[in-house]
Amino acid sequence: MRMILTAAALSLTASMALAQTTITVQYPYPELFDETQKQLAEAFSKKHPDIKVEFRTPYKEYEDAAQRVLREGITGNVPDVTFQGLNRVRVLADKEIAVSLDDFIANEKDFDAEGYHDGMRQAGAVNGKVYGLPFAISLPIVYYNMDLVKQAGLDENSLPKSWDEIIELAKKINAQGEADGVMAEWSITGNWLWQAMVFANGGTMLTADETKVAFDGEAGKQAIATLARLATEAKSPNMTANDMLAAFSAGKIGVMVTTTSRVNAVTKQVGDKFELKTGVYPDIKDGVTRLPAGGNVAIITAKTEEKQKAAWEFLKFATGPEGGAIMVRTTGYMAPNTKAADLLKDFYTRNPNQAVALSELPYLTGWYAFPGDNGLKITDVIKDHMQSIMDGTRAKEAEAVLAEMAADTQALLPRR
Incomplete structure (x- = not known):
């Protein structure tokens, strides 16, 4: 009986491994985001063991990020998820490299209630369509x-x-x-x-x-x-x-x-x-x-339906309450997701130097492209x-x- 159970467990593990989808993710400023992305991937994998996150070598900065993805868009070698400067959504949408998120959002229940408010969606919008979800906001x-x-x-x-x-x-x-x-x-x-x-x-x-x-x-x-x-x-x-x-x-x-x-x-x-x-x-x-508003936005560039679905799950997690809280604690950025604040009630009290920028939020405008x-x-x-x-x-x-x-x-x- 023990041998049968062991064989069954091995078979289940093997089938799960076979069913696992791997997505590639690339982000800028490793000196700021290496620890953030590491913790994100670890927390995400616990909730989504069927999706494996692999990181490419980080971009140096936002210009490097945009230029590399534009080149990769020609060769077909883009990552499945790319983190880009908020002012670079426009060029990736214009070149049809970024995937529209409108259908994914439409299929979500209570998306606003999970902290993805309209202002957050509009920060990653071009010509009325959403192409990215803001991940980290700075002033x-x-x-x-x-x-x-x-x-x-x-x-x-x-x-x-x-x-x-x-x-x-x-x-x-x-x-x-x-x-x-x-x-x-x-x-x-x-x-x-x-x-x-x-x-x-x-x-x-x-x-x-x-x-x-x-x-x-x-x-x-x-x-x-x-x-x-x-x-x-x-x-x-x-x-x-x-x-x-x-x-x-x-x-x-x-x-x-x-x-x-x-x-x-x-x-x-x-x-x-x-x-x-x-x-x-x-x-x-x-x-x-x-x-x-400085900072960056998470964009799906995956080409297949399977990869896009997996990438969407990662996007939601990274820009959601838990991902936003991880990002704030490991950087100096602010989380655009309103529910992230629920997980950060004591954080800003303990870290007044990071709370200063919150007072500037009423003056927020777009980073022009x-x-x-x-x-x-x-x-x-x-x-x-x-x-x-x-x-x-x-x-x-x-x-x-x-x-x-x-x-x-x-x-x-x-x-x-």
């Missing part, structure tokens, strides 16, 4: 080395609320001779911080009909002037993102402006070297300011022009740089 915030801030005469009750005040604080920190005063991660992927600076002043990237550049208006002039002041008045160092993070964590930069997604990693790197505090993005104005085949190229063009300001070579002619940046962007827009 720009300010990181302070409070030891240096206090030496400069401020405390947690007098932290800057404007760029003017940040620049003045930076000058005082510079004068101490121990560290650079401030650095803003201007080169972050997808012109994200540039968009934040323009949107915060009430501007837009293009006109409403997307035919003309609009970031060269008054809002853009204010934004480019601020960047120039960071380079000239605040003597902001021109570093790579990794060098900036290392310098800040070592106590060599007093103020850092970047994404909330880095809170978890920065907190670990800082340790007990100094007191770390985060603050809201500068110059927020009610009724004017909008801040672009430029239209047409040159969308990615426009991102690089804008970055190159900003580089000429931040490395000091053209910091004193900021408006001329802005005009050239606008003209070069206009030339790359689709002609109508």
Whole structure:
């Protein structure tokens, strides 16, 4: 009898293995998401033993992610699930690489009740169809080395609320001779911080009909002037993102402006070297300011029905309450799924530096994606022009740089 039962168990195990569907998943920023994705896969496999998740080598960042999937779309070698920057859904939908999720959503019961609210779905929508579900949301915030801030005469009750005040604080920190005063991660992927600076002043990237550049208006002039002041008045160092993070964590930069997604990693790197505090993005104005939602979205690119069904189960889990809670605890991002908050009741109380960005949610807007085949190229063009300001070579002619940046962007827009 024991031999018969053992044989039956082996047969059942073998049949389960045969029935298992394997999906390939690829995501960006391994330094931020390796642990997150590992925990997601482990938790998902417990609920879905019939689906095996295999990870491809992570993308370096969002531009790399989009470019690789676009190339793979031609060769037919796309992963089954790809995590892409929120501003890259458009290009993958336009190229018919991303799979529409509308039918999957329609077949779900109580989808809204599970925290997948309309705003969450619309963040991954293009031309009225949903192509991705947001996984991790970030907003720009300010990181302070409070030891240096206090030496400069401020405390947690007098932290800057404007760029003017940040620049003045930076000058005082510079004068101490121990560290650079401030650095803003201007080169972050997808012109994200540039968009934040323009949107915060009430501007837009293009006109409403997307035919003309609009970031060269008054809002853009204010934004480019601020960047120039960071380079000239605040003597902001021109570093790579990794060098900036290392310098800040070592106590060599007093103020850092970047994404909330880095809170978890920065907190670990800082340790007990100094007191770390985060603050809201500068110059927020009610009724004017909008801040672009950074982060990424989960997209199905699988080609077969079997793989798509399995991929959908992974998408739901990763962007659902449990997956969202895992993501928040292992990064500095916010979960777009409203029910994830139920699992994080005590988390933000224990981690006030991660709670700061929640106060910015009322100002949330989309991370803009430029239209047409040159969308990615426009991102690089804008970055190159900003580089000429931040490395000091053209910091004193900021408006001329802005005009050239606008003209070069206009030339790359689709002609109508």
